[in-house]
Amino acid sequence: MVTLLLATTNHHKIREIRGLLVGLEVELMTLKRWPDLPAPAETGRTFEDNARAKATYYSRATKRLTIAEDSGLEIDSLAGAPGVHSARYGGEGTSYPEKFASIYRALAATADSSRTARFVCAVALATADEVLFEARGTVEGSIAPEPRGSAGFGYDPIFFYPPYGRTLAEVSDAEKAAVSHRGEAFRRLRQFLERRER
Numbered sequence: 001m002v003t004l005l006l007a008t009t010n011h012h013k014i015r016e017i018r019g020l021l022v023g024l025e026v027e028l029m030t031l032k033r034w035p036d037l038p039a040p041a042e043t044g045r046t047f048e049d050n051a052r053a054k055a056t057y058y059s060r061a062t063k064r065l066t067i068a069e070d071s072g073l074e075i076d077s078l079a080g081a082p083g084v085h086s087a088r089y090g091g092e093g094t095s096y097p098e099k100f101a102s103i104y105r106a107l108a109a110t111a112d113s114s115r116t117a118r119f120v121c122a123v124a125l126a127t128a129d130e131v132l133f134e135a136r137g138t139v140e141g142s143i144a145p146e147p148r149g150s151a152g153f154g155y156d157p158i159f160f161y162p163p164y165g166r167t168l169a170e171v172s173d174a175e176k177a178a179v180s181h182r183g184e185a186f187r188r189l190r191q192f193l194e195r196r197e198r
Contacts, residue, residue: 002193003027004125005064007054009039012153013069013182020177020186024193029064037061047071047084047122048134055126063128067189071121071181073155075103075143077112086155100147100158107143115143119159119168121181123189133192137184141168152176 072086149169
């Protein structure tokens with residue numbers, strides 16, 4: 001059985017990713033085994049840059065085959081913001097309701113009434129020296145008029161998904177996994193790992 005390090009401390013992401021990889025002949029470890037390991041600076045210009053950098057950094061530090069991802073929200077009328085800065089949008093340590101408020105203020109200040117947006121997830125599987133696999137997943141939608149729903153996490157309450165007619169915080173875990181950016185990226189990773197098992 002292959003052991004993989006899942007390089008995130010976000011318990012929401014860990015739960016979601018475990019669900020997407022369930023049934024694979026792999027043992028998933030988390031960073032809880034290395035509580036004193038500092039996180040790398042996320043200085044990449046793209047989600048892919050950050051996913052690669054995190055995967056190789058954590059693999060080098062732990063000597064484990066590592067999965068890392070970087071994900072966020074892109075809003076067209078805000079020139080793609082918050083983008084790679086999604087986790088830090090509005091300042092370090094701000095809550096998601098505070099981030100939502102910052103986004104609504106920024107949207108109100110633009111002349112563009114379009115609210116089209118997408119979630120993006122880039123995933124990388126790497127050793128200390130080599131990126132073995134990369135995938136990108138996206139889901140298209142728009143910014144809801146106001147936050148709605150209590151499921152999901154992060155920006156889900158403000159992300160309206162037209163085919164469902166609801167935000168991603170108003171749908172079940174299974175409905176979200178079927179269409180989400182992380183679901184798409186990790187399904188591709190799953191296919192790669194299944195091929196390696198043969």
